[in-house]
Amino acid sequence: MLEVLAVVAVVLAAAALVLAVVALRRTSRRADGSDLPQDLHGLRQEVAALRAEGADVLRHLAVVRYDAFNDVGGHLSWSLALLDDHGDGVLLSSIHGRSEARSYAKSVTGWSCEQQLSPEEDEAITLARG
Known part of the structure; x- marks a missing residue:
């Protein structure tokens, strides 16, 4: 009985690991196939450009x-x-x-x-x- 529970636990753990890996791969790619880190780099460039423009504002x-x-x-x-x-x-x-x-x-x-x-x-x- 304990052996069956141990096998079921190992199978469930393996299935959870596979699902986690699949979910991780899906979050690192966008729907258009581009990688998320490149998108973040682009956003960082946009923020830097906005900060540079904002430096000239009379604030x-x-x-x-x-x-x-x-x-x-x-x-x-x-x-x-x-x-x-x-x-x-x-x-x-x-x-x-x-x-x-x-x-x-x-x-x-x-x-x-x-x-x-x-x-x-x-x-x-x-x-x-x-």
């Missing part, structure tokens, strides 16, 4: 609001940094006084600017850099 941003003049309150003045992953982009500032507002745009390259920055503009770049 690092920060706004600093402040009072530019002592006689004007409400933090109506602001500086906005819009930068990509390389630190390239633009710095926009709007200075609000009692009777007028002025706007400025400065080019930023490599997280720095050739023009002199106010402390608030410098803070906006630092915050955008993270």
Whole structure:
């Protein structure tokens, strides 16, 4: 009786092993016959290309609001940094006084600017850099 059970167990184990091997072969091939690792390589290339494109997106941003003049309150003045992953982009500032507002745009390259920055503009770049 034990011998019969042992033989049945061995046969079932062998059948399970065969089914596992067949299932493994089916998962390593796609319906069109191409190998899965090549498809994964292609997907990795696509992701790398998307990351490279995404590096040029202006996604690092920060706004600093402040009072530019002592006689004007409400933090109506602001500086906005819009930068990509390389630190390239633009710095926009709007200075609000009692009777007028002025706007400025400065080019930023490599997280720095050739023009002199106010402390608030410098803070906006630092915050955008993270």
